[in-house]
Amino acid sequence: MNCTVTIIHTVGDIEMAYGQQTQRVIQAVRTKISSRALEPGEKLPSIRGFASSMNVSPSTVVEAYDRLAAEGIIFARKGSGFYVSPNTQPFTVSEIGPHLDREIDPFWVSRQSLDTGSEMLKPGCGWMPADWMPTGSLRKALRTLSKADDHLLCDYASTRGASNLRRLLARQFAAEGIEADPNQLLLTGSATQSLDLLCRFLLRPGDRVLISDPCYFNFQAILKAHQVEMISVPYTKTGVDCEQFEQAILEYKPRFYVSNSSLHNPTGVTLSPQAAHQILTIASRHDLILIEDDVFSEFMPAMTPRLTALGGFDRVIRLGSFSKTLSASVRCGYIATKPEWVEALLDLQVATNFGGPSPIATELIYTCMNDGSYRKHMETLRMRLAKARREVSANLAEIGIQSWLMPEGGFYLWSRLPEGVDSAELARAALQQNMVLAPGDVFSPTQSMGHFMRFNVSQMGDPMTYEILSDVIANL
C-alpha cells in the first residue's frame, strides 16, 4: 500500500477554525470516508444536493469542500465536481480521541454501547441487562459442558455447524409450519455474520439493496462495507409502504430487501399476516429476494406467520440468533435458505471463518434451549417486558416524549421527541451526562428521523434516567 497517505485529522484541531455548520459538513464527509460510504476516487455529493441534505447553505458546503481539498482528503476536477483523493485512507484518527468528537453515524450507537462502562446509563443500547438474561441456564450448561467429549472441546465445527442445534431449529420451524431440512440450516457466528455472509454471496459492489426507513442501523453499516447502494422505503405502523416498495423495486431493481418481520427494529412493528402476504406477493411479482431478520420473534406473546412461513425458502431467507434472548456472549446465529444456497454459502464460510461457529458456543445454546427453566424464564421475561414497556412509555410521556406505537413485545420504544428537540444533539449532550442514547437518524438512511429516539425499556429502570433526560432537554 502506498504509505504517503492522507490521514483524516481529529475534529478537535479544526473545531475552532471553522463555524459549527462547516465543521458538521467536514465531519460528515470524513465519516462517509471512514465508513466507506465514499471510496477513494469516488465523486462527492453535489454541493447543492449535499447542502439540502445537511440542511445548510451551499456556501457552507463549498467552504467545507475547499477545506478538505486543502487538506488533500478530496480534490476538485474542473467542471465535474469534487472527488475523494485516491490515497486517502478510509480511517479516521478522530476515533482515537474522545468519542464525543465522533459524528453520529450508524457506528456511533454500536461503539458507544459496546465500549462504555457499566457506570453509564444505556437507554440506547440494543440488549437487556445481564440480570434479565437466563444466567441460571447458562451456568448449568457450562458445568455440563465441562464434562463433554474431548472432540467437542477441541475440534473445529463442521462446515454447517452442530447438527443437534440445526435439528432443534428445524423442529422450531416445523412448529411454525415451515418445512426445513437440517441441511437447509447454516449456523454462523451471529445474525450479523449471517447477513454479512449473504451479502458476500448475493452482492457485488454497485448493486442495490432495499431497506426500510427507519431500519436497524447495522444493516446500513454492513451494506456500506459491501459498497452497495441502499434504497430505502418509508416504514409505517403496518410495515413498509407497499406502493413505494413496489415502485422502488421497479425503479432500482434491488438484489434483495432485508427487514425484521416481527418487532421491527427500531419501530417495534410486527407485520400482520395480510401485510406479510402483500410484501411476498409484490416480491414474487418482481422476483425479489427477501431476507427476514428474525432475532426478535421469540419476544412475541404469540407466534404470527412471518414471511418464511408464508413463502417458504423459494425467495425468503430467514436469519436469526440467540443474542437477544439467551446470551450475546455466546456468539451464534443461523441462516435458513434453499439447500443449494447453503451449499454455496459453505465455501464462503470456510474461506472466511474456517467452518461453522464454535462447537462450545452451539452446545451451550443447545443445552440452554433444552433446559425447562429457560422456557419458564422466557415466559416470565415477556410479562416483565410488557410491564416495562407500559411504565417506561408513561414515564417518557411525562417529560413530553411520546411512544410512536406500543409494540406487542420486545424492549424497544420508538419515540417522538418534544417539538424542536434534535435527537442527535440530545444524544451528544446526554453522553456528557454518562448516558448512551440511540438517536433517530442513525436508523434513517434518509436522515429524516431527527425527531425520533429509540429507547430500550429494559435499561431504564433507574429513575435518574428520566431526570437526566429532562435536564438535558431543558438545557439544549
Added chain:
Amino acid sequence: MNCTVTIIHTVGDIEMAYGQQTQRVIQAVRTKISSRALEPGEKLPSIRGFASSMNVSPSTVVEAYDRLAAEGIIFARKGSGFYVSPNTQPFTVSEIGPHLDREIDPFWVSRQSLDTGSEMLKPGCGWMPADWMPTGSLRKALRTLSKADDHLLCDYASTRGASNLRRLLARQFAAEGIEADPNQLLLTGSATQSLDLLCRFLLRPGDRVLISDPCYFNFQAILKAHQVEMISVPYTKTGVDCEQFEQAILEYKPRFYVSNSSLHNPTGVTLSPQAAHQILTIASRHDLILIEDDVFSEFMPAMTPRLTALGGFDRVIRLGSFSKTLSASVRCGYIATKPEWVEALLDLQVATNFGGPSPIATELIYTCMNDGSYRKHMETLRMRLAKARREVSANLAEIGIQSWLMPEGGFYLWSRLPEGVDSAELARAALQQNMVLAPGDVFSPTQSMGHFMRFNVSQMGDPMTYEILSDVIANL
C-alpha cells in the same frame, strides 16, 4: 436476483460424455466460477494460455469451452473470446453430490477434514487429535467460567475484545521484544477472520496480493473471496526466493505479502533471522505491507525473531489464534497492528461481527493460558511432536515418500511422493479408503506441486495409515 440462472451441474453427469482431459478443463472452469476466481461477465483465460497452464492441447480447451457454452455457463464473443454468462450463479450443485465428485481445489481439504466423521483417517487435516490438546485446562476453565459474572456470560464483547487477554498478548509480545500497547491488539473470531478483516480493510477487487508457492490453501480461498489477483513466488528451504520476491513487487505492485514466518504451512520452514531481515529490507525498499500469520510459533522449541520482532508495526501486521495449540472449538484470534489501523478495523468488525469475539471464548483462552498445567502441556507436546515427526518421516520413507525437510516444530511434513504418483489422484483414491489427504496442488497457486503431499504427524499413529497409503499408491 434474476432467478433464470444457470446452475453448474455435477461432474458425474458429463464424466462419461467426455475425455478425462476435457472434463478436467470443464471442472477447472466450474471451480474458478464457484470459487469466484471468475465472475459472471468476466473473460475466460485465452485458449492457448489455459491449455498450457492446464497442460492439455488447445483443442481440449476448445472442446471444453464449447461444451460450457452449450450449457449456457459461458458464451463466445466474436473475435474477443469466451466470457462467463452474466446470469451464471457462482455456486456448484456438484457439492450436494458425493464429495468424491468435487474437484480438488483449496476448499477440498477443508471440507473433507471438517465434515468427515471420526471413522476417517485424517493425515491431511490441519489440526491435532483432541486427545493431544490441553483438555484438562479447558475443563477447569469451563468450571471456573460457570461461576463468572453475569455480564461476562451475557453481554456483547467490547469492540476490541476482552482487555485481559489483550494485555496478556501484549506481555507475550514484550517477551519477544515487541512493544505493543493492548490497544494495538484487536481480538477476532479466528486467524482466518483476522486475515479476512484485513482484506476488507486493505483490498479492493482487482488488487494484487503476494503469496508463496506453496502456501496455506485457505489464503487462496480468502483472497478469491475478495476477488483479488494472487501473485505467487517460489518458497525455498530458507523461505521465499528473495530475488523473485523483489521482482514480483516491482512488476505487480501487490498490496501486501502474507505468509507464516515460523513453521510455514505446508513446508514447515522457519525463517532464519537473516532471512526475516532480508524480506523486511526488500519490503521497506518498496513500501510493501507484510502480514505475518503466526499461528504455529508456539510449537517452536525456542523463539526466533520474526518479522514483527525485527520490523515492529510500521509495515508488519501480526495475526494469530489459539486454534492449533489450545482449542479450535473456542474460536478466538487476534490482529496486532498500528493503533490507527486498529481504529479503522473496529468499525469493520462492528459492522460484520457486531463487536469483538465471544467474551466466553476469550475468558476460556485467558484462563487456560494462565493455567500452569497448560504451559507444562505445551512443553510435553513439543517433545511428543518431535518424536512423531521423526517416526512418521521414517515410516513414510519406507514406502518411498520422502520428507522435503525436517521442521523444527509443529505437526506438518511436506513430503515428495514416489516418482510418477500424482497427489490429487492419490488423495481421491485414498478418500475411497476413508482417508483424507492434503494433496500438494491445493497449496500451489501455480498448480505445480502435484508430486507433494502434506502430512500431519499427529494424525498418523495408526499403522493402518501406511498400509492403506502403500496399497492405494500400488493400485493407482
